[in-house]
Amino acid sequence: DTAVSQTPKYLVTQMGNDKSIKCEQNLGHDTMYWYKQDSKKFLKIMFSYNNKELIINETVPNRFSPKSPDKAHLNLHINSLELGDSAVYFCASSQAVLEPNTGELFFGEGSRLTVL
Amino acid sequence: GQNIDQPTEMTATEGAIVQINCTYQTSGFNGLFWYQQHAGEAPTFLSYNVLDGLEEKGRFSSFLSRSKGYSYLLLKELQMKDSASYLCAVCDSNYQLIWGAGTKLIIKP
Numbered sequence: 001d002t003a004v005s006q007t008p009k010y011l012v013t014q015m016g017n018d019k020s021i022k023c024e025q026n027l028g029h030d031t032m033y034w035y036k037q038d039s040k041k042f043l044k045i046m047f048s049y050n051n052k053e054l055i056i057n058e059t060v061p062n063r064f065s066p067k068s069p070d071k072a073h074l075n076l077h078i079n080s081l082e083l084g085d086s087a088v089y090f091c092a093s094s095q096a097v098l099e100p101n102t103g104e105l106f107f108g109e110g111s112r113l114t115v116l
Numbered sequence: 117g118q119n120i121d122q123p124t125e126m127t128a129t130e131g132a133i134v135q136i137n138c139t140y141q142t143s144g145f146n147g148l149f150w151y152q153q154h155a156g157e158a159p160t161f162l163s164y165n166v167l168d169g170l171e172e173k174g175r176f177s178s179f180l181s182r183s184k185g186y187s188y189l190l191l192k193e194l195q196m197k198d199s200a201s202y203l204c205a206v207c208d209s210n211y212q213l214i215w216g217a218g219t220k221l222i223i224k225p
Contacts, residue, residue, distance in 0.1 A: 041201065043159070043215040056212065090158060104149075105213070107158035 003027050006091045006108035013081060014116055021076045021111045023091030031055075032074040033105070034066060035090040043090070049074050081115045088112050118142045120216035122204050127222045128194055136189045136202050136219045144209020150178050150189045151203040153218065159203055162189070191221075199223045 006023040013019055025032060034046040047066040048056035054066065063079045074091060091108040119141045128134040140148070147166040151159035165171055165180035165187060177190040189202055201218040208214055 041218045043203065043205075045212065104161045104164065105151075105159070107160070109158050110156075 004091055004093055004106050004108040006089075006111050008111060009109060010112050010114075012114045012116065015081055015083060017081050018077070018079045019081060019113070020078070021089055021091075021113075023074050023076070023108055025072055025091075025093040025106070027093055027106060029093040029095050029106070030071060031094050032068065032071070033092040033094075034074065034076050035092060035107075036060075037088045037090060037110070039087070046089075047074075047076075078113075081113075083115050086113055086115045118206075118208065118214045120204055120206060120214055122202075122216045122219045124217070125220045125222065127224060128191075130194055130196060130223055130225050132194050133190065133192050134194060134221065136191075136204075136221065138187045138189070138204035138216060140185050140187070140204070140206045140214070140216075142206045142208045142214055145182060146207040146209065146211055148178075148180055148187050149205045149207070149213070150176075150187075151205065152200050153203060154200045162202075194223050196223050196225070 004025045031050045033048045035043050036046055037043050045058055046060050049068045051071050065077045068074045088110045090110045092105045094105050122138045149164050150162040152162050153159040163178040165178050168180055168182055170177055170179045175192045180187045201220045203218040204216040205213045
């Protein structure tokens with residue numbers, strides 16, 4: 001069984017379009033994340049949700065909106081796509097973010113977004 | 117600002133040993149992680165250090181010196197499948213992960 005699954009794996013679209021990426025985890029984790037990995041391979045956190053509540057909202061454009069219908073799902077909606085949004089977007093989950101645990105992250109396979 | 121530095125690329129020979137270094141400057145410290153990422157795949161967890169010293173896990177070991185802001189990942193008996201990027205990440209005082217850009221390791225026969 002896939003622990004963290006995200007769809008679609010590949011997404012090619014035109015500038016100005018709106019798109020969504022879905023993520024689901026079956027690990028029973030409390031915290032889910034969205035990361036962006038650009039061409040330079042830096043992983044940058046975008047959002048983090050703990051039990052359906054946003055706890056980190058890094059300085060990403062408000063064109064990006066996360067939605068968490070329940071703690072097993074964290075979807076990412078992007079409005080008015082721009083060329084600079086092209087990247088690989090990773091969903092991840094962890095047991096907890098504030099406990100002194102290993103904080104191990106379990107990543108989805110990534111969604112490669114290409115904006116033309 | 118917060119910063120994680122690691123070499124961009126390293127090359128090693130199958131069967132040999134390689135050490136990948138990571139230095140960090142962060143606001144607080146709540147542990148250091150190493151992740152492995154094969155091309156086109158997701159990062160996967162390798163190790164976690166929060167106390168000074170060496171943590172050994174099979175062919176992989178990770179070392180931490182908090183006073184020096186320094187860690188290394190040691191890979192022994194290198195195999196071709198170890199060709200990947202190795203990401204260093206530090207958990208800061210807010211329990212946020214700060215990521216390095218990764219070290220691309222190329223293994224040659």
